[in-house]
Amino acid sequence: MSSPNTTGAGRYTTVFRDGLFDGQVIVVTGGGSGIGRCTAHELCRLGASVALIGRRVERLEAVRGELAVHGGEASVHACDIRDEDAVRASVAAVRAEHGRIDGLVNNAGGQFPAPLEKISANGWDAVVRTNLTGGFLMAREVYSQQLHATGGSIVNIIADIWGGMPTMGHSGAARAGMLNLTETAACEWAAAGVRVNAVAPGWIASSGFDTYDEAMQAELRRLKDKVPLGRYGTEAEVSAAIVFLLSPAAAFISGSCVRVDGAVPNNRHTWNGPVSTRSVPFDGFPLATMPTALREYGSDDS
Ligand SMILES: CCC/C=C/C(=O)SCCNC(=O)CCNC(=O)[C@H](O)C(C)(C)COP(=O)([O-])OP(=O)([O-])OC[C@H]1O[C@@H](n2cnc3c(N)ncnc32)[C@H](O)[C@@H]1OP(=O)([O-])[O-]
Numbered sequence: 001m002s003s004p005n006t007t008g009a010g011r012y013t014t015v016f017r018d019g020l021f022d023g024q025v026i027v028v029t030g031g032g033s034g035i036g037r038c039t040a041h042e043l044c045r046l047g048a049s050v051a052l053i054g055r056r057v058e059r060l061e062a063v064r065g066e067l068a069v070h071g072g073e074a075s076v077h078a079c080d081i082r083d084e085d086a087v088r089a090s091v092a093a094v095r096a097e098h099g100r101i102d103g104l105v106n107n108a109g110g111q112f113p114a115p116l117e118k119i120s121a122n123g124w125d126a127v128v129r130t131n132l133t134g135g136f137l138m139a140r141e142v143y144s145q146q147l148h149a150t151g152g153s154i155v156n157i158i159a160d161i162w163g164g165m166p167t168m169g170h171s172g173a174a175r176a177g178m179l180n181l182t183e184t185a186a187c188e189w190a191a192a193g194v195r196v197n198a199v200a201p202g203w204i205a206s207s208g209f210d211t212y213d214e215a216m217q218a219e220l221r222r223l224k225d226k227v228p229l230g231r232y233g234t235e236a237e238v239s240a241a242i243v244f245l246l247s248p249a250a251a252f253i254s255g256s257c258v259r260v261d262g263a264v265p266n267n268r269h270t271w272n273g274p275v276s277t278r279s280v281p282f283d284g285f286p287l288a289t290m291p292t293a294l295r296e297y298g299s300d301d302s
C-alpha cells in the first residue's frame with residue numbers, strides 16, 4: 001500500500017502539510033473506533049488537539065493513549081449524542097478544558113440491518129436519533145456555545161444514500177435528513193463564518209463491519225465486486241476527505257458533500273462492466289483497524 005509523506009514508524013502518515021491545524025481544537029464524535037479514531041490520529045498529526053466523544057469511555061481512553069505516544073493531546077467525554085443534556089454538558093466541558101473549539105466532526109453513528117417491514121417504532125427511533133437528531137444536537141451546541149462567535153467548520157459523516165439504502169432504510173432516511181441539514185446550516189451559519197459540509201463514505205473496511213452478524217458480513221464480502229474501483233475504501237481515505245473539508249483548502253466550500261465510495265452510486269442501474277483490478281488503496285495509517293470479516297483483504301488486494 002502507498003504511504004505518502006511517511007514521517008516515522010508508527011506515526012500517522014498524511015498527505016497534508018505539517019502544522020496545518022496547529023493550535024486548533026476539533027471535536028470528533030465516535031472517536032473511539034474506526035473512522036473517528038483514524039481522523040483523530042490524522043488531526044493530531046497535523047497539530048490539532050481533539051475532544052473524543054462516544055458512549056464507551058474505555059475505547060476513548062485507549063485512543064487518547066495512542067495519540068499521546070506521539071505527543072497528541074486529547075480529552076475524553078463519555079456521551080450518548082441522543083441525550084440533549086449530555087451533549088450540552090459535553091460541549092461545555094470541551095470548552096472548559098481546551099478554551100476553544102474550531103471544528104466538529106459529526107461522525108458517531110450506526111444502525112442495524114433490517115427490511116423496512118421488520119423495523120419497530122423503537123428501532124426506527126433509535127437509528128434516527130443516532131444518525132440525525134444526535135448530529136443536529138452536536139452541531140447546534142458547538143455552534144451556539146462557540147462557533148457563532150469565532151467561526152469554524154463542521155463535517156457531518158453520512159453514508160452512500162443515493163438511490164436508497166436497502167436493508168438500512170431507517171439509516172438512509174436519517175442520513176438524507178443530515179445531508180439536508182448540512183445544506184440548511186451552511187446557509188444559516190455562513191454569516192458567522194461557519195462552513196458546514198458532509199462526507200459520504202461508501203463501503204469502508206473499518207471496525208464498523210465487525211458490528212454486523214455473520215450473514216451481513218458475508219454480504220459485505222461480496223460487495224467489493226460492485227465497486228467500479230474494485231475494492232473497499234480505507235479509514236484513511238475517509239479521514240483525508242474530512243481533513244480537507246476542515247482545512248483552509250476548502251475555504252469556499254460549504255453545503256457540499258464529498259462522496260468517498262469508489263463510484264458505487266454510478267454503478268447501480270445502467271452499467272454492469274468490469275471493475276478495476278488495479279486500484280491501490282491509499283492507506284498510510286499504520287494503526288488502521290481491519291474488520292475480522294475482511295482480514296484477508298489486505299493481503300489479497302494490496
Ligand atoms: C454496509 C455499509 C454501510 C454502513 C456501515 C456502517 O455504518 S458501519 C458502523 C456500524 N456501527 C454501528 O452500527 C454501531 C452503532 N449502532 C448501534 O448502537 C445500534 O445499532 C443502534 C443504532 C440501534 C442503537 O442501539 P441502542 O442500544 O440504542 O438500541 P436498543 O438496544 O435500545 O434498541 C432500540 C430498538 O432498536 C431495536 N434493534 C436494535 N438492534 C436491532 C436489530 N439488530 N434488529 C432489529 N431491531 C433491533 C431494538 O429491538 C429496540 O426496539 P424494540 O425492541 O424496543 O421495539
Ligand SMILES: NC(=O)C1=CN([C@@H]2O[C@H](COP(=O)(O)OP(=O)(O)OC[C@H]3O[C@@H](n4cnc5c(N)ncnc54)[C@H](OP(=O)(O)O)[C@@H]3O)[C@@H](O)[C@H]2O)C=CC1
Pocket residue numbers: 029030031032033034035036053054055056057059079080081082107108109110111130134157158159160200201202203204205206207208209211
Ligand atoms: N464503515 C463504513 O463502511 C461506513 C460507515 N459509515 C458511518 O461512518 C461513521 C463511523 O463508522 P465506523 O468507524 O465505520 O464504525 P464504528 O462502529 O467503529 O464507529 C461508530 C462510532 O460511533 C459511536 N457511537 C455510536 N452511537 C453513538 C451514540 N449514540 N452516541 C455517541 N457515540 C456513538 C461508537 O462508539 P460507542 O459505541 O462507544 O458509543 C463508535 O465509536 C458512522 O456514522 C457510520 O455509520 C457510513 C457509511 C459506511
